Amino acid sequence: MDLAVYVHFPWCLQRCPYCDFATEAINPARIPHARYADAVVRELGLRLAALPPGARARTLFFGGGTPSLWEPDALGRVIAAVAARGELDEVTVECNPTSLDDERCARWKAAGVDRVSIGVQSLRDEHLRYLGRLHDADGAARAVRTAVRSGGLRVSADVMFGLAEQSVEALTEDLGALLGDGVEHLSCYALTIEPGTRFGELARKGRLPRLEDDRVATMYEAVERACEGAGLSHYEVSNYARPGATSRHNEAYWRGEWYLGLGAGAVGCAPTPEDGRAGERWRNDADAGAYCERLEQGALPPGETEAVGPEVRVREGLMLGLRTAAGVDLARLAGRTGVDPRAGREAAVAREVARGNLVDEGARWSIPRSRWLVADDVVARVF
Ligand code: SF4
Structure with a gap:
């Protein structure tokens, strides 16, 4: 049985006003790099021990949060532990432009990373300011070029559309620039306003400048035209790839395969040893301190679990596969x-x-x- 392994890194330099992910803003000097890596490796062992025999890791994805803040040696220890339990054919690290440089790329590659997914979002300073991002347009472009130049890393970029005062022309120019710089995969998402975020609060009070829905739909179509015109295939509702450059990890999700989610705030779903067709989903609590403590005591981290019966798996398989x-x-x-x-x-x-x-x-x-x-x-x- 093949597994997609996801490792959540629950810290960022700053919380973006639209983000509802499990992440905490932290001074990087306070990140417990080694302790967190030890805990994740312990959780890997405990989760695998509860699976039917024959489970092997095939893809590994570090998401967050901002896993590019993780000290590369600590991240590398997690890669080695996962690689020892399978046969990895893709290892991705999500990066922010503020924590991607030549040295990190070299150390990631030495540790086994072969793909980076960079949170570019836009190549316009005014849009990055609107999104409350720490990087500017030059920093984003520099990060992309650094990753491409390093060689041996497949480079994906996240781009957002539907931003206040964003034009179709600016958006397609950004996409063209990214593709011209060697990006071979694009994840393009419309800005969504989530309750419980600063944007959600502003929108509720009618104080968030927004684009009308029909202009957002026009942008979706413009993204498709620009990407397909440049030779990328539109292989999932929000994702585009050059030939051979699809995200194998995400494809495993979309096919409805089992996935092992590790780390504070991570979600996983894996079969029970008794019946390989039914399983259990877990959601680890987001508190990284409690996460590490519990694993240091030799137990699974605090969180919630729910049974996932065959009919639920069918519905999820349809929901993801039809996209x-x-x-x-x-x-x-x-x-x-x-x-x-x-x-x-x-x-x-x-x-x-x-x-x-x-x-x-x-x-x-x-x-x-x-x-x-x-x-x-x-x-x-x-x-
Ligand atoms: S960097 Fe990404 S994960 Fe972190 S707060 Fe911003 S959007 Fe959320």
Whole structure:
């Protein structure tokens, strides 16, 4: 059984006003680099011991937070521990432009990292200020060029659209510049306003400048045109890649495979030893101190767990798979879960096919690209 391993690094230099991830702003001098790495390695051992035999790690993704702040030797110890429990064919580190330089790239590569995902967001100072980011446009461009120049790292960039006063022209110019600098994968997300964030509070009071929804939709289409025009494939609703440059780790999620989430604030979902088709999802508490303490005592970290039965796995497989160009392989999903995804969905699927929202090839369901803007609604109706 192949596993996608996710390691959460729960610290950032500063909290961005739109972010609702499990992360805490910290002075980097206070990050317990080695202690946190020890705890993650301990959690890896405990989680693997509870799995059916034969589980092996295939991809590793450091997300956060800002894992590029993690001291490379400590991060490297985690890579070595995961690599010893599988056969890794992709190791990604999420980076912010403020913590990516030549030395870090060299040390990451020596530790086994082969892909970086850089939180560029925009190449315009005014947009980065609006987003409350610490880097500026020059810093973002410099970080991308540094990663590309280092060689041996596949470089992805995150870009946001739907920002106040952002134009289609500025957005497509940014994408062109990133691709011209050697980025081979782009994750492009519309700004979403989450409750409980500073942007959420401002929006509630009507004090957050926003773009209208139809202009955001126009930008989504412009992103697609720019990326496809440059030779990237639109392989998931928000993701574009040059040939061979897709995110293998995320593809495992989207196929509905098991994933081992490690670290404070991480979420994982893995099978139970008794029945490989049902599993358990866990969500570790975000408190990194409590996380380390509990693992130092030899126990799993505090958090919540829930049973994930076969029908839930089918629904999640549909929800994620229908957001990809490949769609959902129905036999594969049935094989994984023991449940036929078609059962009970015949009428809903026929309705969506008749509306042109779904393609039913018999062995596979997919949403045509022209309907990806409403993919979440289509998924909800066949859920
Ligand atoms: S750097 Fe990323 S994870 Fe950290 S606060 Fe900003 S958006 Fe959130």
